[in-house]
Amino acid sequence: MAERIIRTIGVLTSGGDAPGMNAAIRAVVRTALGKGVKVRGIRKGYKGLLNEEIIDLDAGDVSDIIQRGGTILQTARCKEMITEEGQQKAAAICKKYGIDGLVVIGGDGSFRGAQKLAYLGVNTIGVPGTIDLDIDCTEYTIGFDTAVNTAMEAIDKVRDTSTSHSRCSIIEVMGRDAGYLALWCGIANGAERILLPEEEGYDIEDIIDDIKESKKRGKKNYIIINAEGVGDSVNLAKTIEERTGMETRATILGHMQRGGSPTCKDRVYASIMGSMAVDLLLEGKTNRIVGYRHGEYVDFDIEEALGMQKGIPAYQYEISKKLSL
Numbered sequence: 001m002a003e004r005i006i007r008t009i010g011v012l013t014s015g016g017d018a019p020g021m022n023a024a025i026r027a028v029v030r031t032a033l034g035k036g037v038k039v040r041g042i043r044k045g046y047k048g049l050l051n052e053e054i055i056d057l058d059a060g061d062v063s064d065i066i067q068r069g070g071t072i073l074q075t076a077r078c079k080e081m082i083t084e085e086g087q088q089k090a091a092a093i094c095k096k097y098g099i100d101g102l103v104v105i106g107g108d109g110s111f112r113g114a115q116k117l118a119y120l121g122v123n124t125i126g127v128p129g130t131i132d133l134d135i136d137c138t139e140y141t142i143g144f145d146t147a148v149n150t151a152m153e154a155i156d157k158v159r160d161t162s163t164s165h166s167r168c169s170i171i172e173v174m175g176r177d178a179g180y181l182a183l184w185c186g187i188a189n190g191a192e193r194i195l196l197p198e199e200e201g202y203d204i205e206d207i208i209d210d211i212k213e214s215k216k217r218g219k220k221n222y223i224i225i226n227a228e229g230v231g232d233s234v235n236l237a238k239t240i241e242e243r244t245g246m247e248t249r250a251t252i253l254g255h256m257q258r259g260g261s262p263t264c265k266d267r268v269y270a271s272i273m274g275s276m277a278v279d280l281l282l283e284g285k286t287n288r289i290v291g292y293r294h295g296e297y298v299d300f301d302i303e304e305a306l307g308m309q310k311g312i313p314a315y316q317y318e319i320s321k322k323l324s325l
């Protein structure tokens, strides 16, 4: 591919924040500056781009942020960016500010926006930053490791009190459309059940029979990890208590899962991916996302990346069931 001259790179974070986004921003800024390229930070994702909330970023602006959760640039969800007019306005603003390369740190939705900008002539590279782990072309997304560890630790705590009271606990983890957090917590916390948005409903009778059986076997608790996309944890708790006689509580972990200092893994992967995004732009690439596959950092065409459907690995799900006796 022919080299493109990139003089200014813009960077934004979009969609739900994810621990490690700051490490990625830092890597973009310092890699670009190291190559003599100017960096502009765009606040609040596409919303900030459309409102021209654009600042210059220097090496010092990203000091002391690698260990911080959230995103110093802030983030947003922006309906206007989904419209053609919004996309054209966004591309025109990039041109106005001399942004000839843009690094978009976010999830699948954010990449759709990046793709539209690429079609409108702004060179874009996506860096996967989402706690949902729901981008098929990459085995890793920034933030998942921190979020899953945060959820796991919280669930351990709920289990302590659940066991003490011989209760059933339904613990709702994030994931509107993606069940990876639920699956991993289910395995890591040794849950009796995992309810996933990828499945078509669940069999309440089977759960009730299983709880009754487990009570007979003398089990001291019954842990159900429920993904946000399945939801309705409070009503499910009421039904279970009424039908089994086992005291049941629902705990919705909520946004605490998205915060906190990133793990080592999130910091390191974010640093490498952020840096690689700049290298790809400088190599003349556009409309691509960075990924991690089979032990290597790779890049994919956005179209191809978003075309892949990420399902829950059936074998892993089966194992979670086998282990939850």
Ligand SMILES: Nc1ncnc2c1ncn2[C@@H]1O[C@H](COP(=O)(O)OP(=O)(O)OP(=O)(O)O)[C@@H](O)[C@H]1O
Pocket (backbone or CB within 6 Å): 014, 015, 016, 017, 046, 076, 077, 078, 079, 080, 081, 082, 083, 106, 107, 108, 109, 110, 111, 112, 113, 114, 116, 129, 130, 131, 132
């Ligand atoms: N089809 C689309 N075309 C253009 N822009 C889009 C499109 N879909 C989403 N976006 C933009 O990307 C933003 C973020 O998308 P979304 O809310 O799906 O989060 P995400 O990037 O998938 O992250 P996460 O799922 O981790 O929260 C949207 O608010 C919107 O501005």
Ligand SMILES: O=P(O)(O)OC[C@H]1O[C@](O)(CO)[C@@H](O)[C@@H]1O
Pocket (backbone or CB within 6 Å): 015, 016, 017, 130, 131, 132, 174, 175, 176, 177, 228, 258
């Ligand atoms: O914070 P919001 O906008 O309610 O978004 C919640 C959604 O974002 C995610 O946390 C991903 O960022 C999903 O797991 C969740 O469904």
Ligand SMILES: [Mg+2]
Pocket (backbone or CB within 6 Å): 015, 107, 108, 109, 130, 132, 134
């Ligand atoms: Mg998403």
